[in-house]
Amino acid sequence: MPNSVSAADASTLSAGAAKIDITDYSAGPVNDPLYVKVVAIKDDSLTTVLISVDAVAIGEIGRIKNDYLPTMRKRLESELGIPPSHVLVNASHCHGVILPDITDHTVRAVKEAISHMTPVRIGAGSGSENRIMENRRLKLKNGQEIDVRHAYSLPPDEEVAGVGATDPEIGVLRLDRENGETLAVIYNFACHPIQGVPNGANTADIIGYASQVIEDNLSEGTLALFLQGCAGDINPAYYKDVDHPRSAEPLGNLLGLSTLKAVRQIECKPDNRLAMLNQTLTLPRSDLADKIAELDAEERRLLGNLQGTTLNFKTFMSLMLKHKLSPEFPSYYSHRYLYDEVQERSDLRSLDAQNRKAVQAYLQNVFTMEKLTRLQANRALLRKHQTNMVDSGKRTIDVEVTALRIGDFVLLTFPGELTSPVGMNIKGNSPHDLTYVAGYTNGYIYYCPTVEQMQNRGGAQEDSDCLLAPEWQEKFETTAAEMLKQL
Numbered sequence: 001m002p003n004s005v006s007a008a009d010a011s012t013l014s015a016g017a018a019k020i021d022i023t024d025y026s027a028g029p030v031n032d033p034l035y036v037k038v039v040a041i042k043d044d045s046l047t048t049v050l051i052s053v054d055a056v057a058i059g060e061i062g063r064i065k066n067d068y069l070p071t072m073r074k075r076l077e078s079e080l081g082i083p084p085s086h087v088l089v090n091a092s093h094c095h096g097v098i099l100p101d102i103t104d105h106t107v108r109a110v111k112e113a114i115s116h117m118t119p120v121r122i123g124a125g126s127g128s129e130n131r132i133m134e135n136r137r138l139k140l141k142n143g144q145e146i147d148v149r150h151a152y153s154l155p156p157d158e159e160v161a162g163v164g165a166t167d168p169e170i171g172v173l174r175l176d177r178e179n180g181e182t183l184a185v186i187y188n189f190a191c192h193p194i195q196g197v198p199n200g201a202n203t204a205d206i207i208g209y210a211s212q213v214i215e216d217n218l219s220e221g222t223l224a225l226f227l228q229g230c231a232g233d234i235n236p237a238y239y240k241d242v243d244h245p246r247s248a249e250p251l252g253n254l255l256g257l258s259t260l261k262a263v264r265q266i267e268c269k270p271d272n273r274l275a276m277l278n279q280t281l282t283l284p285r286s287d288l289a290d291k292i293a294e295l296d297a298e299e300r301r302l303l304g305n306l307q308g309t310t311l312n313f314k315t316f317m318s319l320m321l322k323h324k325l326s327p328e329f330p331s332y333y334s335h336r337y338l339y340d341e342v343q344e345r346s347d348l349r350s351l352d353a354q355n356r357k358a359v360q361a362y363l364q365n366v367f368t369m370e371k372l373t374r375l376q377a378n379r380a381l382l383r384k385h386q387t388n389m390v391d392s393g394k395r396t397i398d399v400e401v402t403a404l405r406i407g408d409f410v411l412l413t414f415p416g417e418l419t420s421p422v423g424m425n426i427k428g429n430s431p432h433d434l435t436y437v438a439g440y441t442n443g444y445i446y447y448c449p450t451v452e453q454m455q456n457r458g459g460a461q462e463d464s465d466c467l468l469a470p471e472w473q474e475k476f477e478t479t480a481a482e483m484l485k486q487l
């Protein structure tokens with residue numbers, strides 16, 4: 001007898017989806033709504049709840065406070081019987097402003113999703129998008145790294161030697177109703193959604209636009225739930241553009257369309273594989289006192305480098321332009337220089353030489369000022385984490401790592417801002433083809449750069465807005481690999 005399992009015999013998963021607008025309309029103008037979104041999935045014995053919030057982080061910074069995760073989970077347990085370890089909540093990391101009572105809205109969205117559970121067929125796949133983002137860490141010729149932020153200036157172009165890697169993969173899980181209509185799309189991608197919109201209003205940024213494009217182009221009522229990936233070192237493309245209004249809309253539309261391309265290639269099947277593992281990992285914290293002292297010394301050195309010149313900004317700008325426009329004859333028409341030559345005078349040439357020297361000195365002061373702003377911004381981050389560590393009285397921090405399988409879709413989550421090399425390591429070492437990694441999940445522990453990136457401590461946000469010691473990376477990646485093996 002051939003295998004003859006009929007569709008009716010094959011066990012399937014059930015799923016329900018819901019979203020609730022959590023935009024704080026009292027906080028100022030709104031460009032597009034921010035949501036809490038839920039996809040609940042269950043088999044015979046297990047209900048898992050995936051939640052995404054259009055917010056900067058699950059605790060620590062922004063509107064979501066540290067009691068959100070435990071309180072929300074406790075309520076889901078007491079009101080719906082869902083164990084805390086089966087609840088996963090990811091922040092899209094957009095910098096929009098949400099309502100303060102986010103716990104109530106989350107619980108309400110979960111209840112709504114659970115009340116609409118329906119049998120589903122599922123499928124997973126990968127898409128690709130490489131046009132909307134860039135690695136924000138620049139490798140400099142002096143061996144240091146610097147990141148692309150609005151908080152400070154970039155160094156002169158000629159000091160930049162190279163750029164870091166990006167991961168263009170979009171992880172996609174498609175959930176279809178039994179009649180073939182799409183119920184939900186879960187997608188994972190790595191990029192800081194911080195491009196903003198030209199009018200400066202509240203926005204879910206790239207993710208808001210991407211999800212809207214996906215929802216508008218599939219069956220009526222489809223929910224697109226985004227899981228932010230390893231975006232720690234990934235910025236939107238043209239993040240520092242000052243010649244065009246910066247807008248998340250074209251970037252989000254491209255991400256949405258690339259996700260749809262992958263969605264359409266996925267064939268959904270009955271599949272009842274659902275598993276979730278949950279582990280607390282204790283990671284080492286860094287003592288940053290020496291690094292802070294080093295930066296204090298560097299600050300004194302830079303301040304000592306500032307030299308007085310005869311110029312101010314007004315005279316510097318006009319001289320700078322004239323010397324760029326006509327390096328040979330900056331101060332007057334060429335005939336006057338020729339006339340000087342005939343008369344065996346060098347008055348104009350002498351003036352130009354003095355001015356060139358003054359312009360150079362003024363420019364050096366500008367570059368020193370830019371270095372100082374970078375140093376101060378990054379040292380402030382180091383000081384904040386050093387104070388927090390001293391206040392906590394602990395040299396370790398506990399984080400929650402989860403591993404999830406829904407059919408072929410495999411997800412590993414972590415609370416920090418993982419950088420792209422970490423994500424690619426975990427994917428590369430996973431025994432499962434369709435493995436994706438989500439940072440910003442079930443808590444927030446700031447940036448988590450690689451050991452190599454950490455050598456640049458104090459030089460860029462990712463290595464400064466960080467409380468971990470370098471040993472964290474191996475510990476986490478080993479745990480991640482073990483958990484993925486168990487799925």
Ligand SMILES: [Zn+2]
Nearest residue numbers: 093192232417
């Ligand atoms: Zn960030």
